[in-house]
Amino acid sequence: MAHILKLPTFNDESGVLTVVEKHLPFEVKRFYYIYNVNGKRGGHRHKKTTQALISLGGSCEVYVNNGESEEIFVLDSPEKCLILETKDWHTMDKFAKNTTLLVFASEYYDVNDYIDKPY
Numbered sequence: 001m002a003h004i005l006k007l008p009t010f011n012d013e014s015g016v017l018t019v020v021e022k023h024l025p026f027e028v029k030r031f032y033y034i035y036n037v038n039g040k041r042g043g044h045r046h047k048k049t050t051q052a053l054i055s056l057g058g059s060c061e062v063y064v065n066n067g068e069s070e071e072i073f074v075l076d077s078p079e080k081c082l083i084l085e086t087k088d089w090h091t092m093d094k095f096a097k098n099t100t101l102l103v104f105a106s107e108y109y110d111v112n113d114y115i116d117k118p119y
Contacts, residue, residue, distance in 0.1 A: 002064040002088045004073060005052070005081040018078050025083060026050045026106035033102045037095040044114045045089040050106040053082040053092075058099025065089045067119040075101070089118050 009018045033056070034041060042062075053062065059076035066087045073082050084090055092101065107113060 001066050001069060002062075002071065002073065002082060002084050002090070005083055007054075007079050007081050009079045020052075020054075020081070020104070024052050024081075024104060026052075028104045028106070029108050030105040031103060032105075033100055034092070035098075035100045037092075037099065037101075040091050040093045042091040043089075043118075044116045046086045046107075047113050047115060048086060048107050048110075049113055050086060051084040052104040053084065054078060054080070054102045054104075056100045056102050058096040059094075060092050060096065060099055060101060061094040063091045063093065065119050089115070 005023065007018050007020060007023055009016060053075060055075035056078055059074060062073045062075060062082055064071050064073065064084065066085070066089070075082055
């Protein structure tokens with residue numbers, strides 16, 4: 001099931017630094033970001049791809065259904081990283097204004113990797 005990974009974060013008088021490398025449970029092959037969202041995103045799961053989602057600013061809700069249980073995760077801090085397993089059918093919604101959602105993926109884009117039908 002999807003879960004939140006708290007990323008190591010360091011604060012000092014010059015600012016805040018959050019570290020991602022060596023903390024994700026997969027090798028990153030692709031990354032992209034989503035912003036200026038006007039509705040629901042996602043609506044799929046994957047055959048092979050594991051993902052990590054981080055809200056760099058703003059917030060959103062991620063609904064996850066793995067076929068056995070459902071949960072809603074709130075991404076509202078760059079320290080929170082939501083790990084989505086292949087079986088996690090998900091949607092992203094309720095984006096606050098100026099939200100940027102960064103996504104790391106374990107696989108390169110492949111249209112055949114997507115399963116659009118919910119459980």
